[in-house]
Amino acid sequence: MPNPFVKLWKYLTASANAKIDEKADPKIQIAQAIESEQQRHQALANQAAAVLGNQRQLEMRLNRQLGEVEKLQASARQALVLADQTRATGDEPKAAEYENAAQAFATQLVAAEQSMEDLKRSHDEALQAAEQARSAVETSRMRLQTTLAERTKLMSQLEQAKMQEHVAASMRQVNELSAPGNTPSxxxxxxxxxxxxxxxxxxxxxxxxxxxxxxxxxxxxxxxxxxxxxxxxxxxxxxxxxxxVTAGAAPVALDKGESPAAIEEGQTVQQPDAAPVAEPVKRPEGA
Structure with missing residues (x-):
């Protein structure tokens, strides 16, 4: 029978996560995803570096062991040569000592060769591990680059989405002919x-x-x-x-005894005679 408390806890956790994802800032979520990918790539790169370091170390040990084997082979060969030369001179005890030394060199040589074989196997395995580590790091690096490129694309889309939302809100306000706040529409x-x-x-x-x-x-x-x-x-x-003055016109001046009715009936009203104009005085001839 399922535990109701566990079920409730899972439900609350899922609901809280959904609300957080709904209210979260996309920029922060993108940054979190990039940071997580970078941390994973760095951890993989560190592991690959350790594998490559082990392979290099085994390679150096193998080279030293190979030099030791060659040295023991040369020593054993030299001891046998000296033993043969000493025996040729008749010094059998000295020749026996050289042969014993050659035997000791040969014993050390066998042990050194066995150790070298073990190192070779370990080195071969380290080479394979190093190659796999390089491939994994390269794959991780390409994935990280893809993620970074995707981040740039997502950020651009986010800015475009914000701009479109702003334009849509502005158009909606214009269509509704309503202004925000206390401003008249x-x-x-x-x-x-x-x-x-x-x-x-x-x-x-x-x-x-x-x-x-x-x-x-x-x-x-x-x-x-x-x-x-x-x-x-x-x-x-x-x-x-x-x-x-014709009919319908307002008289400028009326003589005494004249009535406006006479003007309305169309009678002509004569204006007073204009003042005589002075004649120019002729000057006598010869003056």
Whole structure:
């Protein structure tokens, strides 16, 4: 029967891990993954270095043992030569001593050769281990380079994702016409402007259709006609003529006893005679 406490603990752990992964910063997670890969590669490189060091050490020992074997072989051979030479001179005891020395060298030679064979086997195994270590380190190095390249790609994608999220948020705010915080939205400002514009148009329309507006229009028309009549008078006076005031025009000056009704009926009102213009004095001839 499964333990409920263990099951609950596993569930809580998995839930906490899921929440942490959901809230975690992708940059931190990428950095953690890179650091873990670098540590693993460094540990493998250290192990490979130890294997290569052991192989180098065995190689040096094998070279020394090979030199020792060659030295023992030369010593045993030299002892046999000396024994033969001494026996040829008739010194048998001395020759026996040389033979005993040659035997001792031969015994040491056998032991040295056996040790050399053991070292050769160990060296061969170390060579294979070193080759495997080199291959493992190379594979780890390539994987680390791939991971670093992937980090650059992921960081670029992360920045692009952030930019796209920012653009999407901005577009969403524009589409919703809502501004964050206490700032009025564009729609609210537009509604206020449209309301003020509509009120202004309505007030202008009411002013134009009111009695006061009509009176102002009549006064303006009267002033326009009077201005035109006055301009005709000025032009006529410049030419020595007396202009007449037509119907509908406001008189400039009325004689005593004249009524505005006469002007409205179309009667012509004569203006007072203009002042006589002085004739130029002719100078006598010969003056």
């Amino acid at each position: 564009l729609a609210e400002v537009r509604d206020k402007i449209e309301a003020r514009y509509a009120n202004a148009l309505g007030q202008a329309e009411l002013a134009q259709s009111s009695v006061e507006g009509r009176m102002i229009e009549v006064q303006k028309a009267t002033l326009d006609v009077a201005g035109a009549s006055r301009l005709d008078q000025i032009r006529a006076s410049m030419g020595g003529e007396t202009p007449a």
